[in-house]
Amino acid sequence: MRSPFAYTPRPRPLQSASPGAAVAYLGAFVAVAFLYSSPLVLAAVGAGAALAGLLAGASRAVRVALRMGGVLALLIVVVNVLVVNRGETVLLRLGELPVLGRVDVTGEALAAGAVIGLRAAVAMVAFAVYSACVDPDRVLRALRPLAGRSALTAALISRLVPVAAADAARLRDAGRLRGPAAAPLGRAVMARRLLTGSLDRAVDVAATLELRGYALEPPRRRLIARLSPRQWGQSCDRRPRYDRRFYAIGAVVIVAAVVGKLLGADGFAAYPTVEVGFGGATLALSALVVLAGLAPWRRRA
Amino acid sequence: MPELATPPRAVPVLAIEGLSYAYPNADEPTKRASTAHTADDAGRVLRDVSLQLAPGEFALLAGRSACGKTTLLRAACGLVPHFHGGEIDGSVSVAGRDAIAAGPGELAGAVGYVAQDPETQVVSTTVAAEIGLPLEMRGDPPASRARAIEEVALALAIPHLLERTVDALSGGELQRVALAAALVTRPQLVLLDEPTSQLDPVAGDELIWLLRRLNEEWGVTVLLAEHRLERCLAAADRVVAMDAGIISFDGEPRDFLAWAQEVDNALETPSARLFSLAGIEPLPTGVRNARQILSSTDALGGREGDTPLSQLFPKTASAVRPSGSGKSTSRSGGVPLPPGGSSAVNARNLWVELGDGDRRRDVLKGIELGVAQGERVALMGRNGAGKSTLLRALAGLVEPVRGRAEAPGGIALLSQNPSDYLVRERVGDELPGAAGAAALRAVGLEHAVDADPRDLSGGERQRLALAIALAGRIEGEELPGLVALDEPTRGMDRALKGELVELVGGLAAAGAGVVVATHDVEFAAAFAARVVLLGEGVAIADGAANEVLSGGWYFATEVARILDAPGVVTPEQGVAYLAERGRIA
Numbered sequence: 001m002r003s004p005f006a007y008t009p010r011p012r013p014l015q016s017a018s019p020g021a022a023v024a025y026l027g028a029f030v031a032v033a034f035l036y037s038s039p040l041v042l043a044a045v046g047a048g049a050a051l052a053g054l055l056a057g058a059s060r061a062v063r064v065a066l067r068m069g070g071v072l073a074l075l076i077v078v079v080n081v082l083v084v085n086r087g088e089t090v091l092l093r094l095g096e097l098p099v100l101g102r103v104d105v106t107g108e109a110l111a112a113g114a115v116i117g118l119r120a121a122v123a124m125v126a127f128a129v130y131s132a133c134v135d136p137d138r139v140l141r142a143l144r145p146l147a148g149r150s151a152l153t154a155a156l157i158s159r160l161v162p163v164a165a166a167d168a169a170r171l172r173d174a175g176r177l178r179g180p181a182a183a184p185l186g187r188a189v190m191a192r193r194l195l196t197g198s199l200d201r202a203v204d205v206a207a208t209l210e211l212r213g214y215a216l217e218p219p220r221r222r223l224i225a226r227l228s229p230r231q232w233g234q235s236c237d238r239r240p241r242y243d244r245r246f247y248a249i250g251a252v253v254i255v256a257a258v259v260g261k262l263l264g265a266d267g268f269a270a271y272p273t274v275e276v277g278f279g280g281a282t283l284a285l286s287a288l289v290v291l292a293g294l295a296p297w298r299r300r301a
Numbered sequence: 302m303p304e305l306a307t308p309p310r311a312v313p314v315l316a317i318e319g320l321s322y323a324y325p326n327a328d329e330p331t332k333r334a335s336t337a338h339t340a341d342d343a344g345r346v347l348r349d350v351s352l353q354l355a356p357g358e359f360a361l362l363a364g365r366s367a368c369g370k371t372t373l374l375r376a377a378c379g380l381v382p383h384f385h386g387g388e389i390d391g392s393v394s395v396a397g398r399d400a401i402a403a404g405p406g407e408l409a410g411a412v413g414y415v416a417q418d419p420e421t422q423v424v425s426t427t428v429a430a431e432i433g434l435p436l437e438m439r440g441d442p443p444a445s446r447a448r449a450i451e452e453v454a455l456a457l458a459i460p461h462l463l464e465r466t467v468d469a470l471s472g473g474e475l476q477r478v479a480l481a482a483a484l485v486t487r488p489q490l491v492l493l494d495e496p497t498s499q500l501d502p503v504a505g506d507e508l509i510w511l512l513r514r515l516n517e518e519w520g521v522t523v524l525l526a527e528h529r530l531e532r533c534l535a536a537a538d539r540v541v542a543m544d545a546g547i548i549s550f551d552g553e554p555r556d557f558l559a560w561a562q563e564v565d566n567a568l569e570t571p572s573a574r575l576f577s578l579a580g581i582e583p584l585p586t587g588v589r590n591a592r593q594i595l596s597s598t599d600a601l602g603g604r605e606g607d608t609p610l611s612q613l614f615p616k617t618a619s620a621v622r623p624s625g626s627g628k629s630t631s632r633s634g635g636v637p638l639p640p641g642g643s644s645a646v647n648a649r650n651l652w653v654e655l656g657d658g659d660r661r662r663d664v665l666k667g668i669e670l671g672v673a674q675g676e677r678v679a680l681m682g683r684n685g686a687g688k689s690t691l692l693r694a695l696a697g698l699v700e701p702v703r704g705r706a707e708a709p710g711g712i713a714l715l716s717q718n719p720s721d722y723l724v725r726e727r728v729g730d731e732l733p734g735a736a737g738a739a740a741l742r743a744v745g746l747e748h749a750v751d752a753d754p755r756d757l758s759g760g761e762r763q764r765l766a767l768a769i770a771l772a773g774r775i776e777g778e779e780l781p782g783l784v785a786l787d788e789p790t791r792g793m794d795r796a797l798k799g800e801l802v803e804l805v806g807g808l809a810a811a812g813a814g815v816v817v818a819t820h821d822v823e824f825a826a827a828f829a830a831r832v833v834l835l836g837e838g839v840a841i842a843d844g845a846a847n848e849v850l851s852g853g854w855y856f857a858t859e860v861a862r863i864l865d866a867p868g869v870v871t872p873e874q875g876v877a878y879l880a881e882r883g884r885i886a
Contacts, residue, residue, distance in 0.1 A: 007426050009464050137430040141437060162468055163420065173698050174721035177714050181736030181773025185724060193724040204421035207384050212424070212482065213409040213438035 004064040005131040006162070012133075013242040014056040014296040019139040022130070025246035025295060026052070028253040029126045032289060033119050035257055037268040039276060042115065044286035046122035049129055051293030058132035065128030072124065073117025080113025081105045086271045112270035133296075152214060156205055163205075164198050171197075249295045253288065260285040312397055314490045314522040315354040315377055320391035322347040322372060322381055346372045348546040349391070354524060356489065359516045361533055362526040363550075363557070363568055364543035365794040366759055370526040371417075373543065374492045377524065378414040379405035396489045409435055413483025413491040417498055417792065419475035422482075428470070429463040432481045439486070453485045456515065473504040473684045480508075484515065490522045491515075497532060498791045501683045501820045502855045509533045528794050531570040531823070531859045534558075535587025542568065558584040567796040571823055571859040575872040579885045591863040645672045645782040645814025646695055646712065650704035653687075653694050653838075664690045666838040667704065672814040674710070674782060677806070679825035679846065680818040681856055682835035688818035689717065691835070692785045695816075710782020710813075711774070717787045719766035723754035728765060732772050740768040743775045744804060760797035763789055764804065784808050785816045790824050802828045826850050826858045826870040846870065 009015060014022055029049045033042060053062040082100055087108025094103040136154075144151040171193060175185035209215075260266070265285050267277015323344040346369050354360055362370050375381040382389045383404040393400040396411040405414075416422055425431035429450055436446045454460040457477050462470065470478065476496055483491055493512070497505035509525075513536040516523050524541075527533050534540070540557035542550035542565075550560045561568040562577050562584070569577070572591045573584045581598060585591035653665040664687045672678055680688045693699045695706050696714040715722075725731050729750040732740050741747045744764040749757060754765060767786070774781055786805065790798050798821070805828060809815045819825055825832060825846060832849035834842035834856060842849050850870045851861035860875040869878045879885045 006466070006468070008466065009427055135426060135430070137425045137427065137434075166420075170716070170718065170721045171724070173693075174716060176698065177696065177716065178722065178769055179713065179740065179772030179774055181732070181734060181740065182769045183725065183731055183733055183737075189724050197720075201421055204416070204418070205424055207380055207405075208416075208422050208424055210380065210384055210405045211378060211409060211414050212435045213406045214434075215404070215406040216409075216438055 003162075003165075004060045005128055007132060007135055008057075009135070010057045010133075012056050012296060013245070013298050014052065014129075014133045015135070016240050017242045017246050018240050019134055019142050021240070021243040021246035021250075022134045023139075024250040025292075026126050026130045026134075028250040028257075028292070029289070030123050031254060032257045033122050033126070035261060036266045037115050037119075038266050038282055038286075039115055039118060039268065040278065040282055040286050041266065041289065042118045042122055044289040046118070046125055048289045048291075048293030049122060049126040051290065052296050053125065053129035053132070055294065055296040055298075056129065056133045058129055061128040061132035062125060065125045066121070069121025069124040073114070073121045076117035076120060077110060077113035080116065081109045084109040084112065088272050089274075108270045108272065108274055111274045115268065115270070152209065156202055156209070160198060160202055160205060163201050164194065167197050167201070168194055245295060249292050253292050256285055256288050312356075313353040313394075314356050314358075314396055315352065315524065316392075316394040317350055317352045317373075317377070318392045318394075320347055320350040320373075320376060320389070320393060321345050322376060322389045323387050324372075325386040346546050347376065350546070350548055351391075352541060352548060352551070354490070354522050356522055357516065357520045358539060359513060359523045359537050360525070360539045360541055361530070361537035361554075362524055362541050362543065363530055365565075365567060366528075366792065366797060368543045369546040370543055371494050374414065374494050374524065374526060376400070377490070377492055378412045379403060379408045380414070406438075409488075410439060410486045411489055413480075413486065413488040415476070415479050415483050415491070415493045415496055417495045419472060419479050419499070422479040423467045423475060426466055427463075428459070428465050428467060428478050431467060431478055432463075432485050435482060435486050449485050449487075453481045456484070456519075457481050457511065471684050472499045473501070476500065476504075476508070484521070487519070488521065490524065493523070493525045495526055495528065495792060497527065497529060499684075499788075499820075501686075502822055503683055505529070505532055505820070506855065509536050512536070528792070529821070529823075530568065531572065531587075534570060535590065554586040555583055558586070567794055567799075569795075571872050572863055575860050575863070575875040578872055578876045579879050581885065585863075588859060588862045595863070643673045643675075644707075644709060645674045645676065646706065646708045646816075647671050648691075648695060648704065648706040651691070651694060651701050651706055652703040653690055653699055654702050655690065655699070664838050665694065665701070668835075668838070668840060670833065670840070672783060672816055674812050674814050675809050676814045677809045677828060677830045678814070678816045679829035679832045680816055680835065681820070681822070681825060681832055681849075682841075684820075686835040687838040688835055689787050690838075692716075692787050692816065692818055695783070695785065708781075708783050710780075712783040712785060713767075713770040713774070713781040715763075715767050715770050715784075715786045715789065717791070719763045719789075722766035722769045723762065726753050726755075728752050728754055728757075731765070731769055736773045736775075740772040740775050741765075743771070744768045758797075759792050760800060763793075763801065767804070780808070780811055780813050783814045783816060785818075787818045788820065789817060790819060790821045798824050798827070822850055822856060822858050832856075847874065 029045050033045045036042060050062045050066065053059065082103055085102070085104050085106070087106030089107035090104045091107055091110070092105040094105065097103050140151045140154055171190055175190065178185060260281050263281045265279065265281035267279060267282055269275045324346065350373060362373065364370050372381060375385065376393050377395065377400065379400045381387065382401065389401060395408050398408060398411065400408055423431050425434055432450050432453060433446050436449055450463070451460070454463055457480060459474070459477050459481060462474060462478065467475065467478065476499065480496070497508055500508060509532055512523055512525065515521050525533060534554050537554055540550065540552065540554050541548060542557065550557055558570065558573040562573065572588065576584050576591070581594065583594065585594055648668055648670040651665050651668040652663060654661055655664045656662055668691060680691065682688055690699060692714055694701055695708060696712050723731065728746065731754065732738070738747065741750060744767055746761060746764055746768065749761065754762060757765060771781070773779070784805065789801060793801070805815045805817065817828060829846040832844065832846045833840055834849060847868045847870045850856065850858050851867050854862065858870045860872055861870045864875055864878060866878055869875055
């Protein structure tokens, strides 16, 4: 079964954009999520990123990310209320627990944990949209002139992950088909076999990369040397159609977030008592972030 | 009039001189423990090999398994020694460049290489990106890349795949994409290592003739390593045969056939064997050539008054079936069902869906299949027809959405990749105890108990995997009702296939029903008494092997295509047919 986060080419603006534009746009959501603690802004970031994913056709990735993010957020809330005893509103006294010591569940620790969990969940949605909508090949090739070895490693991993998943499924099947007198296929044995198999696979994939010329000098430098300045300018000027839109919206969101932060739009404090600000700046920034999620929208002909 | 200057002699595209090579650590004792390696005492898998290919030649590289074909191809593209290491002597020149000094990356523009397993030959997410990668690596501008991708996609009939992701492709499609990536730089030389081993007869034939067309129209020099020689001999200009790391023959296809007849019968094609048994000269290089020769000798003439073939060749399927089974045959999904007592497997109205989301589709559509104990059945059909899924459903690895499959005596399934069964580093550890030893004895591997499974030959690994699947139920009463093998002949030469026929024949004789999913029509003719042909999840033909394998074009043996006589599929049957008609002495 194909991963919901696997890249799927679609004729949509986000998929058509260059990796830089897509990263700038989706990165703006992640940046706001880490810059702000206001639950309203964080919820807006989640809504914006999810909207972007839906408009880009990655609804399955968004759904799965929301589900996984929800579980993660819940886990963070539970851990936070168990390890943080700050806060004035005690909801539950659990007494002395092994390792943790005295545990009081406070409303403030609950709220703080919920905010951290929400941040993790919305970041997960943004990464899910990135994974499902941005072509990893284009990202790696964009990176290659800057960091050739890292790009090679990433290319190997990105190819080996699905191959290893397929190998694991086949090994599991073969394990079920072993005769009753054959040595059983334990988890440790299977893990070791999968590892050695992956190394063999990695050698094959690396050989293919060698044959395709991956070990050659990165192309940009050679291209610059080969083309005249005029030709070079022509080949570089051809930006994908939607790049400006994504760069512009990403920049607007980042600038608005920084300005909002300076104007006090991040109105949230968990301790000693929970305070949430719903000022005009917070509402305006939240509305802007949600609207930014419309960027991948494409007018139908 | 001025005299025309004599054209300069063409520089060979590939020039190998005195090449000897040993893989790293090839002289370790464990590597010599099995019969897999034909290396000499110094561990050399290539020994003093010299070979030249002129521009535009189409050469076929023949030889038994593990004779050094793959290593020679790797040396010709620079992977040996650059990628694999090891010790090398001699020289390799590709398009005038020293391949030993240059390495595969720098040779990428001059030579394209397509390995046996297409899954590990793709490194990008989409087909277009995969094909364009070599061009991007050498810094071609986008417009030039786009044109080259489009042209090679058109040449290989895959423009509809360009926007798809590689994980959505079938094996045959992946193989074409790998070929496209190898050809997109317009190399002077293309090397292919058993490219048809995972393809059905239709796709395999298409690929060979596609290569021939590219060879003729683009002038690409082709060096093709293959076991199924009957498939590509007619397309080749020249045959290079290897044996234990040396070149044992180098010449024209017809001379190769005469050489194979004398030196190594395992390299004979079925048509050549038919002719040699019948005493007809010259030996044919393919179906068309064979028919021409037979017509010229009048061996195919005079059809009236012939003895009916049904009398000449009784249906072996009914002979193998338990006596008094009284099977009723129906077609198009209505498949013979053996009577209750002797049934090895019984599938009724079997529907299986695979995929997820939008891609969910019916792979099996109401299959009905009955196999009797002791029956030998070949399951055939195009890539994606549902053969593997049917075997997996019979073994309980996939749940049918409708219908059911029963295997009263149990089922042992050997899936496509025998290495999946080999998870330990010692054969004896895979099969412990007396039952394990019995399983090893049954497949003739008792001598290899201390060997590392990875050091066994392809055929031995296959047998070991079968022993693992059968361990604890290989003798007498415990033998599974059905033994199923999925595409077991990949990468096997004819001799190894012969051993496999003997092995599974023995299981059938001991009372197990044996079903083999295969693309190899010659293997099916040698092994099976009955053939079930699947098409898009439906059984489209089911009958005696010699009927089904002589009743079509693609799913027919070479002898059947030459003689076009119902029921005649093997060289021996062909000789009897010709003799009965009085065409040969």
